[in-house]
């Protein structure tokens with residue numbers, strides 16, 4: 001399915017920034033190598049709305065291919081992410097009355113909900129993937145399975161009850177963001193807050209972070225385009241902070257408002273050139289140079305971005321294996337390749353190690369320090385650790 005209208009403002013003024021060709025789904029971690037069973041690929045392109053500047057992917061794969069009961073991502077298994085959410089819970093606590101009621105959608109296995117509970121809040125989650133929601137329920141958290149819609153809130157008796165609704169790196173997964181923000185409004189008490197964390201679209205474009213672009217990430221907001229979107233949907237700006245999450249994020253807080261806002265387009269932020277193609281070529285050359293100079297190359301971190309990196313740079317033949325510590329991914333394969341995902345052990349040494357999960361390079365490099373001939377990240381630029 002291909003959308004032809006901007007998800008934020010509805011305009012048809014979409015300009016192609018880069019065509020990535022047919023790519024597999026970043027969230028698919030196959031149980032067998034590509035040689036035994038090929039995976040589906042879908043066209044992937046990045047476009048920008050010339051009216052509101054929102055960056056977006058227009059090709060939408062079938063929703064059942066994206067959200068399913070084999071979702072291989074549990075936030076609580078990523079130590080840096082847990083630290084991020086401890087900090088986020090403290091940030092929210094400073095803006096809320098004691099005992100406030102909080103709803104998080106896309107709550108995954110409840111990594112933030114658990115922190116909010118520890119701070120004395122009543123926190124409830126909604127998540128579309130039942131297997132990760134069930135992990136949270138096993139820890140005693142209240143997580144409902146479903147998409148964030150007015151229907152779901154009505155069915156679960158959750159309308160108009162919350163002091164704050166939040167979501168972290170979830171908004172990008174949603175096709176109909178207008179319907180979702182309507183559900184946020186319906187969940188909130190008058191004057192309630194909506195706190196949202198998204199990848200920083202401005203940084204993504206400036207650094208040509210191609211490995212962040214995948215079918216499951218449909219939109220990339222900048223501060224200006226997010227502000228205009230939310231004001232258009234009945235919110236007023238409270239604050240916007242930058243976070244290091246996932247290579248650069250925005251933490252945006254808005255308050256429910258009765259004031260009507262016209263849709264004022266951001267004055268700047270249009271991308272005039274495509275830096276993605278050149279960056280992909282440079283990264284592929286970096287990987288081949290590492291093989292020539294240091295022998296076998298291994299990857300560290302089997303994240304969605306790692307899968308896109310290897311597929312977009314056509315370097316599947318370069319990687320012997322990819323290390324990952326998540327029990328949900330061990331024993332799986334990098335999508336569209338025969339590269340196994342294995343746990344890192346103390347015996348692993350030699351050759352080159354490329355930290356594909358470069359947003360966690362600091363903690364990963366400390367973990368594997370001295371084990372390889374060279375430890376490198378290639379995004380956002382080449383760096384040895």
Ligand SMILES: [Zn+2]
Pocket residue numbers: 006007008009010011049050051052053054
């Ligand atoms: Zn637009």
